[in-house]
Every structure is written in C-alpha cells, then in structure tokens.
Amino acid sequence: MKIHLSQYAGFCFGVKRAVRIAHEHLKKDKDIYIIEDIVHNRYVSEKLKKEGIKKVKDVEDIPKKNSFLINAHGVAKAIYEKAKKRDLKIIDTTCPIVKNIHKKAVDLEKEGYRVIIIGDRDHAETQGILGNVKEGIVIERVKDLGKIKNIPSKIGCISQSTQDIENVASIIHELVKKAEEVKFIKTICKEIEKRQEEIKKLSKKT
Numbered sequence: 001m002k003i004h005l006s007q008y009a010g011f012c013f014g015v016k017r018a019v020r021i022a023h024e025h026l027k028k029d030k031d032i033y034i035i036e037d038i039v040h041n042r043y044v045s046e047k048l049k050k051e052g053i054k055k056v057k058d059v060e061d062i063p064k065k066n067s068f069l070i071n072a073h074g075v076a077k078a079i080y081e082k083a084k085k086r087d088l089k090i091i092d093t094t095c096p097i098v099k100n101i102h103k104k105a106v107d108l109e110k111e112g113y114r115v116i117i118i119g120d121r122d123h124a125e126t127q128g129i130l131g132n133v134k135e136g137i138v139i140e141r142v143k144d145l146g147k148i149k150n151i152p153s154k155i156g157c158i159s160q161s162t163q164d165i166e167n168v169a170s171i172i173h174e175l176v177k178k179a180e181e182v183k184f185i186k187t188i189c190k191e192i193e194k195r196q197e198e199i200k201k202l203s204k205k206t
C-alpha cells in the first residue's frame with residue numbers, strides 16, 4: 001500500500017492557536033475546564049488532561065470563579081452568558097475566522113435576512129453559529145430543504161468553515177430557485193479549501 005501525505009496534513013491554524021493558548025494558561029492555572037475537546041487527537045488531549053485540563057458536560061458543572069476555556073469552534077451566546085453568571089474566567093480561543101462567521105451571521109440578521117447555516121447540525125461550530133443568531137436554520141444537505149415548510153423570501157446564507165464547497169454550491173443552487181433573494185457569504189476556511197483541493201489531486205494519483 002502506498003501512502004500519500006498531504007502537504008496540509010496536521011492541525012489547522014485555529015486548533016494550533018487554541019492549544020498554544022491552553023498551554024500558556026496552564027503555566028499559571030492548574031485547573032482549566034472545557035466542555036468540548038480542544039483538539040480531536042487522543043495523544044494531545046491526554047497530554048492536556050495531565051497538565052490540568054478538565055472536561056465537564058456543561059458550564060453549570062464548572063465550579064464558580066474557575067477558568068473556562070472555549071475551544072476553536074466557538075460557542076453560542078447563551079454559553080458565554082451562563083459562564084459570566086457563574087463568574088468564570090473565560091479563556092476564549094475561538095478561531096478568529098469562526099468569530100468572523102458569527103459576526104457575518106449577526107449582520108445578515110440585522111439586514112433583515114433569515115440566516116441559513118450550511119453545516120453539520122451536531123457540530124460544535126454549527127451550534128455556535130446558530131446560538132449567536134436569533135432564529136437561524138441549519139441545512140446539512142439539499143434534501144433538508146424539503147423539510148422547511150415555508151422557505152423564507154429573503155435568505156442570508158453562510159456555512160460552517162469546514163464545509164465541502166460542492167455541498168454548499170448545490171444547496172445555494174436550490175435556494176435561488178425557491179427564495180426571492182439569496183445573499184451568500186462564502187465562509188469556508190481557506191485552509192480547508194486547500195485541503196479539499198489537495199485531496200482531489202491526491203485521489204487522482206491513486
């Protein structure tokens with residue numbers, strides 16, 4: 001078997017940044033709580049755990065006044081509010097690119113668009129974006145459009161940063177047939193786009 005290693009293999013900028021910030025804080029604080037893993041890598045997660053990272057299910061489970069680290073995927077507004085109520089020290093490592101998606105979604109809503117997020121429904125990033133707008137809709141695949149009873153006339157569409165461009169394009173293609181106005185802001189992360197292109201190139205080599 002021949003293994004091709006992509007030149008983009010490894011953690012993305014946002015995850016590397018989150019791990020770096022976690023390490024910096026662990027030098028002065030030995031109890032840092034998380035509700036989502038900082039990185040989806042068992043080796044790094046175990047190492048962080050040994051250094052003092054503690055995973056809990058909910059912000060409510062974090063002892064008051066302790067440190068709460070938000071990972072690169074970001075969280076819903078309600079989670080920030082809960083953390084503030086518990087007087088937690090928030091270490092926000094939300095990737096700046098994801099923060100920008102939150103801002104774009106909020107701006108679309110302010111402009112009067114109904115926000116549609118193209119993303120994996122259960123993914124933390126999608127939930128974070130959804131939780132930053134008042135009334136967003138999540139669409140994973142074209143077939144999900146059939147489940148929406150009344151397609152809003154004015155749609156503002158963005159996507160989770162790691163979405164596949166082909167999937168996004170196919171959903172937009174259908175939305176423009178159904179709505180009066182569709183404003184699409186491309187929010188796919190450039191690093192992810194390069195990875196997707198590389199995968200296509202590598203798959204042709206095999």
Ligand code: SF4
Nearest residue numbers: 012014095097161189
């Ligand atoms: S937006 Fe890009 S760099 Fe940031 S966390 Fe997502 S994939 Fe990583």
